[in-house]
Amino acid sequence: MKGVVFTGDEIVCKGRKELLEIIEKDLEFFLLELLYGFIITPKEYWDFQKAEEDSKEKSQKLLNMVQERGEATCCWFLEQVERKHPGSIKILLVAVHGLGKELVQETGPSGLKSESPLFAEEGRSSKMENPAVCGESVVCHLCPCEDLPETIRPEVFLDSETSHERYRLCFTKAGSFLCFYTDVIFEVRGAVTITYHFDSWSKHLAEQNMEDWVVAGPLINIEADPAEAVAAVHFPHFLCLAGMAGKSDSQVHIAHFVEGGMSLEKPDRVGPYHVVLENPNFSPRGAILRTSRSWFKRKIKVHTVALLYQMLRFSSPKFHLYLLPNDSSLRKAVHEHEAQCASRRIDKPPWTLRPLTIGCHFFVETNDVRVCPKEVEFQYLDADKLQQYVELSAQQMQDMFNFIVMEKRKNELIWEALVTQEELKFPEMTSSPSSSVQGACCCTLSHAASGHSVESRAMKKTIRDHLVFTLENLREDDLNRFKFKLSELPIAEHFDNIPQGPLEKANAMELSRLLLGFYMEDYAVQVTVDVLNAINCRDEAERLLSLTRKRLE
Structure with missing residues (x-):
């Protein structure tokens, strides 16, 4: 039987009974994987969550969605199953046609087949169409998809002279690569070492007249050795250009800072999430949008992410909720600030249901939780500045918190998250099994008595x-x-x-x-x-x- 091969779709079809049993045990996990992998849209995710069906019916519906999206999605989903439950693929192969089969994935219309990354040797990287591992990458349902290359994590180090956190990539061959931390894509012709870091827009724009310009993405300072080995750089932007072809995309430029000040270059291509500059020379560069009329600034739509953090140094639940343009430098600035505040990120899908307009107002709806401020204006703030957030404070623990972000003028849903008690952590309750029980009791008593003794106790850990x-x-x-x-x-x-x-x-x-x-x-x-x-x-x-x-x- 050796040499017999099955496609991903065949395994899903013939091993459906066994797959449904696996999915039903971890339905929420696999649903989130489909969302994070951009297989389903945020709207489909929320509709699925709210559907009045039992877990068996939802599992069947989920598997149908996977099959409807084709062979590549079936193979990708089987990889997630194997990752969650190692050994599952062997069980499915036995169910399908006995032992000794190989999973293969169709790679194109030619019908040629190649080994799935699931069976690749450890450490081998594979090109995936779905950027599930790419930072906080967002796919807008209004914009066309980008064909993203392989995602890689660069070496991270601290520059002793500038105190900048810097990234280094050493390529040995030609190819295209997406940086996990910055969302920058490099196309290289051959061996090259690229060193880069986030730079400051506010520092470089201090003496510039920005009345007719709007920042549209992170500013990246790049060096390459040899420079001629870099064929192109794709700089990320957060503009939603859907429905505005020929209007706003022609106004997107790349700002280039040299000693004489800022110069502007027309990109060779403008994509839904990147602007491309071919055969670049290197200095601080980033996407920028020309806006000749002040009213146009108020109509700019941007791809947006929501980040939710739990503050760990308080006895009662307290959260910070950020709504940001999808800019990797802003996300990094928020993470660093929250780390200093001893906070932890609550892992929720970050993208909003639709792009937001700069200058729009939003508010948060929730039950039995104090919200401050009541209303916030959505805006871009440079990464050097403290990013605005909504503080959510509960007097006591709840089984579940439901945070709903609404756009004020149209009263439309922007983002929603359900946070269960199990998803929250408290440092004073994690030292040991015995002390955790005692800590829980202390927490209840001190909250009732004084409201602050738990926090003092946590400081003595x-x-x-x-x-x-x-x-x-x-x-x-x-x-x-x-x-x-x-x-x-x-x-x-x-x-x-x-x-x-x-x-x-x-x-x-x-x-x-x-x-x-x-x-x-x-x-x-x-x-x-x-x-x-x-x-x-x-x-x-x-x-x-x-x-x-x-x-x-």
């Missing part, structure tokens, strides 16, 4: 408590990468690496015990931060530093 909290916040794959990197990280003199054996099956509690046993408090925090940075969990590293800084002083 130990370094070990913070280590446990940080490690418990990691995803399973990130925790495994943490343990692998920890065993090989260069360690200071007079210290030893923790052996791989004890690390393999260590959970967060056991891992914190090993860190403190080998390195003591101060150095254990530093080692943890170094490893988190090395595996690109930089938000968790910054949060751990903010939680432990006062404790170590």
Whole structure:
């Protein structure tokens, strides 16, 4: 039977019974995967959530949606099934036609077949049409899709002279690549090293007359060696150009800052999410929109994301809700600010149901939660500035919080999120199984008595408590990468690496015990931060530093 092949659609069809059983167990997970993978639209997601059907009917409906979207989507979905439940594909193959089959994916109208990335060797990267892993990439239902290249994570390092966080990519061959952190796409002709970082619009525009111009994306400062190896750079923009072909897209330029000031270049192409400059020379560059009349500025529509954070240093639930133009530099600025406030991101679909107009007003509807301010004007603020947010404060824990963002003038739904009690975390309740029960009791009593003693108690937490909290916040794959990197990280003199054996099956509690046993408090925090940075969990590293800084002083 060796050599027999099945397409993804065949496996979905013939293994439907087994697939439905798997989906029904984790229906919400797979529904979110379809949303994050841009297989379904936000509207379809909300309609699905609100449908009055049982889990079995919803599972059948979900699988139908996958099949309707074709072979590539079937293969992609099977990869998500295998990722969630390792070994599922073998079970499905047995159900379909016994053992020994290979999953293949059709690659085009020619009918040629290639191995699915599901069976690729570990570490191999594959080009996926759905940018599910790309930062906070947004697909607007009004705009056409972009064919995005392979997504890669660059090396991240700190420039000692400028204090900028910088990114470095070292390419060895020609190709096109999408940066995970900045949404910039590089087309290269061959071997090249590209170093780049977010720059400041406000710094470069300080002496410019911006009456007829509007910032339309992040400002990126790029260097390349050799420069001629870069064929093109796709700079991200957040403008929604749907229905305005020939009107607004012709007004999109690329601002280019040199010593003499700002010059403007016409891009070679304007796409729904990127503007393309071929054979570029390098300096700070970014997308900018020409607006010759003041009224036109008020009609600019932009792709928008919503970011929700829980503040961890309060005993009662407290949230910050941001509504931002989909600009990677703004998202980074918000993440860094919230990390300093000891907050954590609540993982909800970030994109709004439609693009928003600069200058429109929005408000948040929710039950038994104080909202401040009551109304906010949607606007672009440079990443150097503190981004505006809505503060949501509840007096007590609820089984579920429902946050609904509405546009004021049309009274239209913009974004909605359901947050369950299980999705929330409180540092004072995570140190150990026994203390968590006690902590819950203390929380109830102190809230009733004084309303602030829990916060004081949280400030007295130990370094070990913070280590446990940080490690418990990691995803399973990130925790495994943490343990692998920890065993090989260069360690200071007079210290030893923790052996791989004890690390393999260590959970967060056991891992914190090993860190403190080998390195003591101060150095254990530093080692943890170094490893988190090395595996690109930089938000968790910054949060751990903010939680432990006062404790170590």
